Amino acid sequence: MSVKSTAARSSRGGAKRRGGAGRKPELVQLLTPEGERVEHSEYSIDLTPEELRGLYRDMVFTRRFDGEAVTLQRQGELGLWASLLGQEAAQIGSGRATRPDDYVFPTYREHGVAWTRGVDPLNLLGMFRGVNNGGWDPNLNNFHLYTIVIGSQALHATGYAMGVAKDGADSAVIAYFGDGASSQGDVAEAFTFAAVYNAPVVFFCQNNQWAISEPTERQTRVPIYQRAAGFGFPGVRVDGNDVLAVLAVTRAALEHARSGEGPMLVEAFTYRMGAHTTSDDATRYRLDEETEEWAAKDPIARLKAYLANEGLADETFFAEVEAESDALAKRVREGVRAMPNPEPMAIFDNIYADGHALVDEERAQFAAYQASFEGSEEGAAR
Amino acid sequence: MSTATAPASAPAARKPATMAQALRQALHDALADDASVHVLGEDVGTLGGVFRITDGLTKEFGPDRVTDTPLAEAGILGTAVGMAMYGLRPVVEMQFDAFAYPAIEQLISHVARMRNRTRGAMPLPITIRIPYGGGIGGVEHHSDSSEAYYLHTPGLHVVTPATVADAYGLLRASIASDDPVVFLEPKRLYWSKADWSADAPQGVPPLGRAVVRRAGRSATLITYGPSLPVCLEAAEAGRQEGWDLEVVDLRSLVPFDDETVCDSVRRTGRAVVVHESSGFGGAGAEIAARITERCFHHLAAPVLRVAGFDIPYPPPMLERYHLPGVDRVLDAVARLQWEAN
Numbered sequence: 001m002s003v004k005s006t007a008a009r010s011s012r013g014g015a016k017r018r019g020g021a022g023r024k025p026e027l028v029q030l031l032t033p034e035g036e037r038v039e040h041s042e043y044s045i046d047l048t049p050e051e052l053r054g055l056y057r058d059m060v061f062t063r064r065f066d067g068e069a070v071t072l073q074r075q076g077e078l079g080l081w082a083s084l085l086g087q088e089a090a091q092i093g094s095g096r097a098t099r100p101d102d103y104v105f106p107t108y109r110e111h112g113v114a115w116t117r118g119v120d121p122l123n124l125l126g127m128f129r130g131v132n133n134g135g136w137d138p139n140l141n142n143f144h145l146y147t148i149v150i151g152s153q154a155l156h157a158t159g160y161a162m163g164v165a166k167d168g169a170d171s172a173v174i175a176y177f178g179d180g181a182s183s184q185g186d187v188a189e190a191f192t193f194a195a196v197y198n199a200p201v202v203f204f205c206q207n208n209q210w211a212i213s214e215p216t217e218r219q220t221r222v223p224i225y226q227r228a229a230g231f232g233f234p235g236v237r238v239d240g241n242d243v244l245a246v247l248a249v250t251r252a253a254l255e256h257a258r259s260g261e262g263p264m265l266v267e268a269f270t271y272r273m274g275a276h277t278t279s280d281d282a283t284r285y286r287l288d289e290e291t292e293e294w295a296a297k298d299p300i301a302r303l304k305a306y307l308a309n310e311g312l313a314d315e316t317f318f319a320e321v322e323a324e325s326d327a328l329a330k331r332v333r334e335g336v337r338a339m340p341n342p343e344p345m346a347i348f349d350n351i352y353a354d355g356h357a358l359v360d361e362e363r364a365q366f367a368a369y370q371a372s373f374e375g376s377e378e379g380a381a382r
Numbered sequence: 383m384s385t386a387t388a389p390a391s392a393p394a395a396r397k398p399a400t401m402a403q404a405l406r407q408a409l410h411d412a413l414a415d416d417a418s419v420h421v422l423g424e425d426v427g428t429l430g431g432v433f434r435i436t437d438g439l440t441k442e443f444g445p446d447r448v449t450d451t452p453l454a455e456a457g458i459l460g461t462a463v464g465m466a467m468y469g470l471r472p473v474v475e476m477q478f479d480a481f482a483y484p485a486i487e488q489l490i491s492h493v494a495r496m497r498n499r500t501r502g503a504m505p506l507p508i509t510i511r512i513p514y515g516g517g518i519g520g521v522e523h524h525s526d527s528s529e530a531y532y533l534h535t536p537g538l539h540v541v542t543p544a545t546v547a548d549a550y551g552l553l554r555a556s557i558a559s560d561d562p563v564v565f566l567e568p569k570r571l572y573w574s575k576a577d578w579s580a581d582a583p584q585g586v587p588p589l590g591r592a593v594v595r596r597a598g599r600s601a602t603l604i605t606y607g608p609s610l611p612v613c614l615e616a617a618e619a620g621r622q623e624g625w626d627l628e629v630v631d632l633r634s635l636v637p638f639d640d641e642t643v644c645d646s647v648r649r650t651g652r653a654v655v656v657h658e659s660s661g662f663g664g665a666g667a668e669i670a671a672r673i674t675e676r677c678f679h680h681l682a683a684p685v686l687r688v689a690g691f692d693i694p695y696p697p698p699m700l701e702r703y704h705l706p707g708v709d710r711v712l713d714a715v716a717r718l719q720w721e722a723n
Binding site for chain 1: 454460461465484499639
């Protein structure tokens with residue numbers, strides 16, 4: 001296992017590492033970077049060839065539309081995009097572990113999880129194009145809107161899970177967040193509430209090593225998964241670039257929650273191959289060697305090698321997936337460009353349940369103002 | 383305190399009750415009427431809350447409905463968001479005004495915006511009860527008037543009762559609302575009494591309707607929450623000066639009842655806004671602006687404000703100088719350019 005532990009980079013983080021962080025943390029892995037199946041004492045998985053190919057397809061599709069979104073941003077079609085490049089296994093593996101009746105609380109980078117929940121990628125891009133603040137109905141797929149504020153959704157997920165527990169329902173909730181968010185008070189408070197109320201929630205931390213420009217060492221002195229112990233629930237670190245291990249561990253964590261055992265923290269050890277967002281320049285703070293090292297642990301390449309080596313998929317399959325992903329990208333590209341601009345009057349909708357005198361008054365004033373331009377040159381431009 | 387001119391249907395068996403008792407009754411009745419209502423906060427369980435507003439509720443409805451929480455305000459409100467998403471109707475108690483600030487990020491970025499950003503798919507019917515205001519000799523951080531922070535946030539209702547009957551009615555209306563409500567309880571009026579019947583409470587008033595507590599012709603005192611008794615006392619005292627002062631109790635800062643306020647000011651031609659919180663950028667500034675925009679040609683004098691000074695809340699021994707009192711209110715009334723008449 002060649003994953004570099006956080007301890008190895010401690011010199012740059014500044015803090016001298018002590019205590020439990022000194023030794024290399026346990027990392028659940030079922031598929032090596034070379035594509036070899038390995039066993040783990042606690043976590044196992046047995047998937048059909050069809051299911052394995054499905055995971056591959058999910059990851060390729062996700063990477064493809066994610067890359068298309070980056071391109072669309074560069075072409076001025078999107079205002080911003082937060083690429084998930086490199087985190088496909090962490091997202092597809094965990095997303096495919098959820099059941100339809102589970103509820104998912106994502107950050108703004110969970111495009112792969114959204115894919116597994118059946119949210120159309122076009123809806124995700126609409127938010128980054130600026131036509132809305134989240135274009136899907138969260139209740140349709142039990143997939144909440146992207147939360148931009150760091151870590152807040154961990155509390156929402158915990159509260160939702162407390163509601164589930166009150167009902168005695170056997171569904172679970174999963175909260176996504178990153179290594180940076182692990183420093184947020186909201187996340188710590190979510191751990192506290194989930195623990196004392198024994199809420200059926202899985203905290204899924206994608207430790208992608210960087211919070212914009214800050215390495216994980218700036219957030220924590222112990223491996224993130226070890227924090228769970230202090231709150232009184234289990235934590236586990238999984239190879240976040242191993243879709244099989246992520247699927248197995250997340251399934252177990254969700255089952256743990258569903259069966260009344262309470263919360264669990266999963267730290268998916270992965271890497272953000274791209275910049276934080278299209279507005280970021282990662283060359284200012286990290287070295288190419290590090291990125292290259294992680295490129296050798298690519299989540300898609302290792303599953304492809306496994307499928308090919310085991311004779312579970314052939315070149316025809318891989319070519320088909322490639323062609324289908326190109327078709328998806330084309331649909332996304334054309335869909336974004338064809339997206340209608342929102343109606344200006346819509347900004348006054350859904351502020352309050354019923355009529356609200358102030359909003360109604362401003363709506364009427366704005367409508368009259370807009371109407372005053374009708375027929376004029378300015379009106380044509382509006 | 384007097385609520386003599388408040389419209390009331392004079393129910394049978396009225397007897398003296400405190401605002402605290404009326405609030406408790408409102409929570410009780412909401413819990414009894416709607417299984418989705420859940421009360422949560424610090425010490426709301428066995429203790430019954432530090433002000434005893436939830437006294438006995440956990441015993442009657444169980445700790446699953448009336449729940450002690452960890453001491454983390456963002457956590458309380460943030461989990462309430464998740465509960466509301468699940469379909470519950472949380473009623474959150476923040477222990478004191480200044481202790482609610484850790485929850486402000488959840489309030490502004492999530493509670494207030496969720497209906498809008500989900501385009502109506504996910505309303506958050508959360509009531510956030512906050513004891514507020516001074517006058518009880520509280521130590522530091524126990525006397526803030528924080529309404530301006532909340533009323534500046536679109537998506538929230540901001541409600542504050544000033545009478546026993548309204549404490550019940552407005553809290554029931556707030557809990558029934560499908561929008562989030564910041565429900566500010568004037569803590570120095572918790573023990574104010576009025577004849578009121580828990581068995582036949584006055585009707586539930588709609589949110590966003592002000593009420594004229596005292597009719598008058600000379601000038602309008604516009605106030606809310608803890609300053610209402612001050613204004614009513616000032617109005618009585620003002621009679622000796624020859625002023626017949628009208629007193630408007632806003633009851634709700636958001637939605638704001640322009641109609642009742644402007645009707646009054648157009649009749650009297652003079653207005654003073656009275657509140658405890660600091661004047662600069664406060665509710666009074668907004669109210670004065672709205673009156674000026676709508677009633678300018680009816681005004682005989684500029685709209686004046688009597689507010690807390692623009693200072694951090696002073697130590698308890700000095701708070702009486704900071705809080706608007708009868709004399710400061712009457713002093714403002716005296717400056718309403720009477721010589722022009």
